[in-house]
Amino acid sequence: MNPLPIVWASLSRNRFTALLFVGLIALAVALGVAISAQERALRLGSARAADRFDLIVAAPGSQTDVLLSVVYLDPTAVELLSPEMTASVLAGERADFAAPIGFGDSQGGDPVVGTTAGFVDHLSGGLAEGRAFTVINEAVVGALSPHAVGEELSISHGNADGAGGNADDAAEAHEHDHHAHKGEGGHGEEAGHGHEANGHVQEAHSHEGEESHDHEGEGAHEEPDGRDRGEAGHHHQAVTVVGRMKPTGTPWDRAIVVPIEYSWSVHGLGTGHADGDIRIGPPFDAEKLPGVPAIVVKPENLAAAYGLRDRYRTIASTAFFPAEVLVDLYAVMGNVARIMAALTLAAQVLVVAAILAGILALLDLQRQRFAVLRALGAPRGFVFATVWLYVAGLIAAGALIGLPLGWAFAGAVTRLVSSETGMAMQATLGLTELALVGALLGLGLLLALIPAAMIYRQPVAEALRG
Amino acid sequence: MLGLAGEASSLRFDVRTGRREIQTIVDIPHLRLEGELLALAGPSGSGKSTLLYLLSGLLVPSAGSVAWAGANLAAMGESARDRWRRQNAGFVFQNFHLIEELSPLDNVLTPGWFSSVSVKGLHDRAGALLDRFGVPRYRKRVSLLSRGERQRVAIARALLFDPKVVFADEPTASLDGGSGARVVAALRDLAEVERKTVVVATHDPALLAVASRVIALDHGGIVAPKAVEPAE
Numbered sequence: 001m002n003p004l005p006i007v008w009a010s011l012s013r014n015r016f017t018a019l020l021f022v023g024l025i026a027l028a029v030a031l032g033v034a035i036s037a038q039e040r041a042l043r044l045g046s047a048r049a050a051d052r053f054d055l056i057v058a059a060p061g062s063q064t065d066v067l068l069s070v071v072y073l074d075p076t077a078v079e080l081l082s083p084e085m086t087a088s089v090l091a092g093e094r095a096d097f098a099a100p101i102g103f104g105d106s107q108g109g110d111p112v113v114g115t116t117a118g119f120v121d122h123l124s125g126g127l128a129e130g131r132a133f134t135v136i137n138e139a140v141v142g143a144l145s146p147h148a149v150g151e152e153l154s155i156s157h158g159n160a161d162g163a164g165g166n167a168d169d170a171a172e173a174h175e176h177d178h179h180a181h182k183g184e185g186g187h188g189e190e191a192g193h194g195h196e197a198n199g200h201v202q203e204a205h206s207h208e209g210e211e212s213h214d215h216e217g218e219g220a221h222e223e224p225d226g227r228d229r230g231e232a233g234h235h236h237q238a239v240t241v242v243g244r245m246k247p248t249g250t251p252w253d254r255a256i257v258v259p260i261e262y263s264w265s266v267h268g269l270g271t272g273h274a275d276g277d278i279r280i281g282p283p284f285d286a287e288k289l290p291g292v293p294a295i296v297v298k299p300e301n302l303a304a305a306y307g308l309r310d311r312y313r314t315i316a317s318t319a320f321f322p323a324e325v326l327v328d329l330y331a332v333m334g335n336v337a338r339i340m341a342a343l344t345l346a347a348q349v350l351v352v353a354a355i356l357a358g359i360l361a362l363l364d365l366q367r368q369r370f371a372v373l374r375a376l377g378a379p380r381g382f383v384f385a386t387v388w389l390y391v392a393g394l395i396a397a398g399a400l401i402g403l404p405l406g407w408a409f410a411g412a413v414t415r416l417v418s419s420e421t422g423m424a425m426q427a428t429l430g431l432t433e434l435a436l437v438g439a440l441l442g443l444g445l446l447l448a449l450i451p452a453a454m455i456y457r458q459p460v461a462e463a464l465r466g
Numbered sequence: 467m468l469g470l471a472g473e474a475s476s477l478r479f480d481v482r483t484g485r486r487e488i489q490t491i492v493d494i495p496h497l498r499l500e501g502e503l504l505a506l507a508g509p510s511g512s513g514k515s516t517l518l519y520l521l522s523g524l525l526v527p528s529a530g531s532v533a534w535a536g537a538n539l540a541a542m543g544e545s546a547r548d549r550w551r552r553q554n555a556g557f558v559f560q561n562f563h564l565i566e567e568l569s570p571l572d573n574v575l576t577p578g579w580f581s582s583v584s585v586k587g588l589h590d591r592a593g594a595l596l597d598r599f600g601v602p603r604y605r606k607r608v609s610l611l612s613r614g615e616r617q618r619v620a621i622a623r624a625l626l627f628d629p630k631v632v633f634a635d636e637p638t639a640s641l642d643g644g645s646g647a648r649v650v651a652a653l654r655d656l657a658e659v660e661r662k663t664v665v666v667a668t669h670d671p672a673l674l675a676v677a678s679r680v681i682a683l684d685h686g687g688i689v690a691p692k693a694v695e696p697a698e
Contacts (some may be wrong), residue, residue: 002583006576009567372563375524376623377552378580379545461519464559 003386006373010390014362018394021355025398025444026405028351032344032436033406034413037427039337041414043330045425046072049250050322052123055305057081057089057098057312057319058294066318067325070294072423073111073251075104080291085316087286089295094304097122097282100272100292102263107155110145112256114263116281119296123248130243136261136271136280139239142253143246144422151241153256155266237266249424264290341436348440352395356447359391363451370455371463380456388452395444403429403437469501469663470534470554470630472521477530479516479686491516492686494530499665503657505677506667513686514667515635521665522555522633523547534631552580556624560636562616564623566609570601573608574622588626595622599652614645621652632656634666638673650676 011018050071058066059079068074081089092098099119105112117132120140130149133140141147239258247253259280261271269290273279297319299305305321312319370383410427418425479492492513499521506514519525521532523539524547532539534554539547551557564573574592578585585592596603599618601611608616617637624632634653638646654676657664666673674680682689 001581002579002585005568005572005579006565009565012567368563369565372557372559373576373580374548375522375551375557375559376577376580377548377555378577379548379552382580461516461525464519464524465515 001379001382001385003382003389006386007389007393010366010369010386011393013366017358017362021358021394022398022401024351024355025348025395026401028344028348029399029402029437029440030406030409032341032348032440033403033429033433034409035337035340035344036433036436037407037410037429038413039333039340040430040432041410041425041427042417043333045249045414045418045423046329047323047326049248049423050326052248052250053296053322055297055299055308055319055321056294057085057297057308057317059085059291060315060318063318063320063325064329066294067320067322069103070101070296071250071322072421073103073113073255075111078293080293081295082316083289083291085312085314086292086295087284087289089297089312089317090282090284090289091286092282092297094300094308096298096300098295098297100260101294101296102260102292104293105155105263105266107153107256110254110256111251112139112155112258112263113252114258114260115296116260118281120245120257122298123250123252124245126246127243128246130241133242133257133259134280136259136265136278137237137239138242139256139258139262140243140245141241141257142255142422143244143248144253145244145256147241147256149241149244152238153241154238155256155258237262247424251422253424254422260292345436345439349443352440352444352447355394356391356450359394360451360454363387363390363455367455367458367463371458371460374460375464384452384456387455388448391448391451392445395448396441399437399441399444403433406433469657469661470499471501472499472532472534472631472663473497474499474521474532475530477517477520477532478528479513479520479525480528490686492520492527494686494688497681497688499534499663501657501661501663502678503654503664503666503676505674505680506665506683507669507674507680508683508689509669512683514683516686517683518633518635518665518667522557522631523551552577553627554630556621556627556629556632558617558620558624558632558634558637560639562613562620562640564608564616564619567607569603570596570605570608570611570615570619570622571603573619574626576623577626592622592626595625598622600648612645614641614648617641617645617649618652621649625656629662631663631665634664634668636668636670637666638668638670643672646670646672 050067053071056066056070058070059081061079062076065076065078069076069078086100090098090100097116097118099116099122100114101119102114103111105114117134117140120132121127127140128143130140139153141149147153239256239262241256245252245257261273261280265271270288271277271280272284272289274285274288277285297308299308309319309321370387373383373386374380407427407429414425414427417423474494474497477492477494477497478490480488480490483489494517506517508514516525520527523532523542527540530540534550537550539550542550565576568576571589571592574595575585575588578588593603596619599622601615601618601622605611608619611619621637632653637653638649641649650670650673653664653666653673656662657678666677668674
């Protein structure tokens with residue numbers, strides 16, 4: 001038997017209603033697929049971004065904040081590791097390397113991060129263009145940075161052009177800074193505040209290293225009320241771009257990476273090396289080291305990784321693997337995603353149920369047609385198959401259109417988020433999405449049995465007269 | 467192919483109209499059917515359509531039997547009756563009941579889909595039937611045809627498998643005179659030329675006039691069986 005010509009005829013009888021039903025089912029499915037695929041893209045993207053950050057050591061406090069600041073370059077208020085702790089971690093025992101990370105400055109909206117050339121090489125796996133920085137006023141840019149090799153950049157101190165709360169933090173810190181300036185010439189005592197950075201590398205420090213500190217906005221700087229928040233912070237000695245990193249799939253792709261010595265020096269903290277030593281990079285002079293917000297350590301092996309993590313979990317410091325923090329974040333995110341998924345599934349089932357009711361009404365109008373088929377000798381199975389295929393066809397078409405549609409939705413959102421954060425993400429269709437669509441499809445095919453059975457059971461003679 | 471001989475005995479069809487009330491719609495002691503144009507006549511509600519459905523196995527009698535060449539429809543299960551109709555009978559309705567979205571050719575081919583995936587082998591036959599009844603084969607949809615043409619498509623559909631029996635329920639009631647006459651002629655030819663058994667429920671005088679036998683029904687019973695000589 002071949003019910004397809006009749007199915008097709010029945011579908012084209014109510015063509016627009018059928019298209020509307022398919023469209024509604026497709027949208028409901030797309031929504032579920034998009035949420036699921038998007039959530040995974042975010043999870044995988046953020047996990048991959050953290051891959052190269054083996055072990056992070058920071059001052060005690062929120063590990064999540066540190067993670068967001070170090071890996072995703074989303075500066076939050078973090079404490080600084082004490083100079084002693086910094087020296088101890090940077091000594092790099094049982095580690096392939098230990099790289100200080102200083103964040104909080106910016107250039108035209110892009111983050112400026114201070115670290116070592118070695119870490120840049122580790123993160124990027126070799127440079128795409130140019131070379132690593134070798135002197136204090138050289139920089140390497142991320143793969144997506146608009147700046148070209150050879151360009152000279154003036155760096156703003158602070159993150160004043162950053163969004164929202166950070167700008168406030170910055171302004172506040174500046175205010176504090178300015179008061180310190182006004183108060184007295186020497187800042188010896190004030191330096192104690194250095195351990196409190198509002199999303200910056202070391203605010204409110206003595207400006208002893210003034211000669212390397214090129215304050216162009218000095219006038220605004222003297223305003224004690226801190227109304228200079230609209231300014232792009234202080235401007236420092238320009239840096240020259242000498243290299244470009246390969247894509248890392250992290251927000252570092254938008255960053256301008258400078259020697260950590262530059263970060264320290266513009267904040268008046270010296271260079272971490274003996275006076276007169278213009279060398280950059282490790283080893284640092286333990287005596288001259290200031291604090292840093294975070295240090296990324298690459299342990300030499302698995303045992304060392306756990307050993308170091310335990311060793312740096314002290315009163316003065318915390319140490320963690322990014323995965324640990326991400327797992328916690330994902331647990332929260334996963335709960336939200338599960339609730340969303342349940343809600344969308346419920347919405348989908350409602351859509352399918354509503355459409356099924358509509359289909360029943362449509363089919364009722366075609367009762368006579370099926371009775372005629374029976375009168376012409378069609379077996380009941382033929383009528384059953386016709387109705388089932390009719391309903392199942394609508395649901396299957398909706399589900400199959402919804403799958404790529406949802407993928408496209410997720411892809412669009414992912415591209416948007418990627419371009420906002422610089423975090424490489426890709427929305428893919430995984431087993432979860434296929435299972436989601438499969439479940440709905442299976443449910444639809446089962447539900448399609450209801451109208452099929454109803455039409456199948458109807459007495460022919462009555463429907464013929466109908 | 468010759469018509470099929472049939473016989474209905476002690477045929478009764480009851481409908482429960484209330485808790486204790488049962489209304490008898492059809493009560494026929496005996497009715498013989500054979501290669502002829504048999505007309506079931508009577509006013510609305512006389513039970514002629516119900517009798518037609520009983521004779522074609524679309525309804526199961528409350529009592530009695532409907533036997534076609536020895537096969538008792540009343541004793542068969544639903545799928546056996548479906549099969550009997552598919553193999554032996556064609557059906558024509560007052561309102562054509564074509565599939566509006568399909569072409570005339572596909573409408574004629576519809577019964578072919580009940581039992582096989584491909585109806586390629588039936589195309590010639592279906593086309594010849596349409597030609598015979600003067601209906602264009604390749605209109606996109608039958609809804610583009612005139613009413614008379616549509617009823618002739620329905621007759622062609624009934625004849626796809628060259629059935630021995632053709633049932634027609636008020637086949638001319640919704641047609642104008644001219645179209646009705648062509649349908650009447652077609653049904654008469656089926657009985658007289660092809661010697662099929664044609665059973666029609668009708669109150670159309672034109673159709674009654676060509677019937678070889680008219681069974682007048684009223685209130686479910688036979689009023690006055692009237693034999694009419696075939697107009698030769």
